[in-house]
Amino acid sequence: MVSRVIPVDLFDLVIFGGTGDLARRKILPGLFRRFCAGQMPDQARVIGAARSEMDSDGYREMVREAIGEFGGGHTFEPAQLEAFLGQLEYVAIDALGEQGWKELQALMAGTERVEAYYFSVAPSLFGEIAERLQKWGMADDQARIVVEKPFGRDLETARALNKTLATYFNEDQIYRIDHYLGKETVQNLMAVRFGNMLFEPLWNSQYVDHIQITVAETVGVGGRGEYYDKSGAMRDMVQNHLMQLLCLIAMEPPARFSPDAVRDEKLKVIRALEPVLPYHVVRGQYQAEPCNEAKNPGFRTAVGNPRSRTESFIALRTEISNWRWAGTPFYLRTGKRMQARSSEITVVFKDTPHSIFAEDAGRHRNVLSIRLQPNEGITLGVTIKEPGPGGMRLIDVPLDMSYAEAINPDDVEHVDAYERLIMDVIRGNQTLFMRGDEVEAAWAWTDPIIKGWEARNDVPKPYDHGSTGPTDSTELLRREGREWRQVTQ
Numbered sequence: 001m002v003s004r005v006i007p008v009d010l011f012d013l014v015i016f017g018g019t020g021d022l023a024r025r026k027i028l029p030g031l032f033r034r035f036c037a038g039q040m041p042d043q044a045r046v047i048g049a050a051r052s053e054m055d056s057d058g059y060r061e062m063v064r065e066a067i068g069e070f071g072g073g074h075t076f077e078p079a080q081l082e083a084f085l086g087q088l089e090y091v092a093i094d095a096l097g098e099q100g101w102k103e104l105q106a107l108m109a110g111t112e113r114v115e116a117y118y119f120s121v122a123p124s125l126f127g128e129i130a131e132r133l134q135k136w137g138m139a140d141d142q143a144r145i146v147v148e149k150p151f152g153r154d155l156e157t158a159r160a161l162n163k164t165l166a167t168y169f170n171e172d173q174i175y176r177i178d179h180y181l182g183k184e185t186v187q188n189l190m191a192v193r194f195g196n197m198l199f200e201p202l203w204n205s206q207y208v209d210h211i212q213i214t215v216a217e218t219v220g221v222g223g224r225g226e227y228y229d230k231s232g233a234m235r236d237m238v239q240n241h242l243m244q245l246l247c248l249i250a251m252e253p254p255a256r257f258s259p260d261a262v263r264d265e266k267l268k269v270i271r272a273l274e275p276v277l278p279y280h281v282v283r284g285q286y287q288a289e290p291c292n293e294a295k296n297p298g299f300r301t302a303v304g305n306p307r308s309r310t311e312s313f314i315a316l317r318t319e320i321s322n323w324r325w326a327g328t329p330f331y332l333r334t335g336k337r338m339q340a341r342s343s344e345i346t347v348v349f350k351d352t353p354h355s356i357f358a359e360d361a362g363r364h365r366n367v368l369s370i371r372l373q374p375n376e377g378i379t380l381g382v383t384i385k386e387p388g389p390g391g392m393r394l395i396d397v398p399l400d401m402s403y404a405e406a407i408n409p410d411d412v413e414h415v416d417a418y419e420r421l422i423m424d425v426i427r428g429n430q431t432l433f434m435r436g437d438e439v440e441a442a443w444a445w446t447d448p449i450i451k452g453w454e455a456r457n458d459v460p461k462p463y464d465h466g467s468t469g470p471t472d473s474t475e476l477l478r479r480e481g482r483e484w485r486q487v488t489q
Helices: 023-034 056-070 078-085 101-108 123-135 153-170 184-194 222-250 259-272 299-303 417-427 436-455 471-478
Strands: 011-016 043-048 088-092 114-119 142-148 173-175 209-215 282-288 311-320 329-333 340-349 367-375 377-385 394-402 462-465
Touching: 011 023, 011 101, 011 340, 011 417, 023 043, 023 056, 023 078, 023 417, 043 101, 056 078, 056 088, 088 101, 114 123, 114 417, 123 142, 123 153, 142 417, 153 436, 173 417, 173 436, 184 222, 184 367, 184 377, 209 222, 222 259, 222 311, 222 329, 222 340, 222 436, 259 436, 282 299, 282 436, 282 471, 311 471, 329 471, 462 471
Parallel strands: 011 043, 011 114, 043 088, 114 142, 142 173, 209 329, 282 462
Antiparallel strands: 209 340, 282 311, 311 329, 340 367, 367 377, 377 394
């Protein structure tokens, strides 16, 4: 089976920060894979723009090395790489000054094609770059800009950022990229929910006991220590990634699969979120690995702040005040240096209203598990009779749909999240991108939680390297007669 390739229009993509880590690791290798898939027109151009002094030939060599290092084992013909590199240009540019803007304007002038500008730079430069694009006549109606998170660090800064971008671009020209929404399994949430009559009648508080969303990482803060000490897990993960997963799992069916219809329903979920009570939040900070502190230091050492009160782990309980979900708890948790790398959404259904079996049959519930990474797939736990003689003994067994097993890998084109989202920018499809009012609503819910623990001088609970987080997070569910689903690789 040959994957169906949807063509895109002829385009120019300018990558501000074109020599940076994100461009080298994700954006440029992803574009090359799209080129090899026949999805990048022959006359399309990718223009790197950064402060580094080099010419286009030097940039092509840098990209050649990046593809070799971060290409992910993608097989290709040497001629394909040379052809792709031939479509690259480079402009040495100063985002805060005038250097390079005349040269970039000359490159972009007189072309009848999609013009996309990827802001792979610090958020503090978004406004400066947007202003200069307008000044040099490149912020026309055909232009599209892509901005990376963080979209502010609170409601006030998010509003200011949205206002700044809106000065130069219309909302339908702004693509706020959250790579989580580009993952195959995340998008499959909508297919599972709205493409199967089996689930939708049960997708409400009458049948669902609770929902868990877990994003666990085994890595620490790495080279992001300075940034992470100022943001923490709440700002870095919950306000965006986990919030988006919550919206997709909880939203009402949109009238159609179109950008505004989908985003309207997501916004309703955020606005219906109940405030989080202080005793429904657990923050944690990972400790050094015993006997191996030099290799795996604790959080405070990693961020270079011995008095840091920033969380590397957070777990919280919230509810959605609408007819579908009233009274159903949603538990969210994310953390670094945890036992296993896992992103999973677990829908735990209620007990049957009456059990006809003896007490020793035990308590059994249907559990729908949607694994986002690793080993993407969906598992539905069902109760059956344990095989063999000796009476009616019940056991739970999984109906497992692992993508790797259910679908022949040779039949599927595996596309990285950035690849998919960049192509959506070129197509003008904003379905998987966050809208400005959606970002602000998320911060409006998040801000009081952060201000609450700051007012209480809250200190994160320590947890061991390679654990499942602070013990208090276990109690968050246990006091309500529930437990976290085990984090497994």
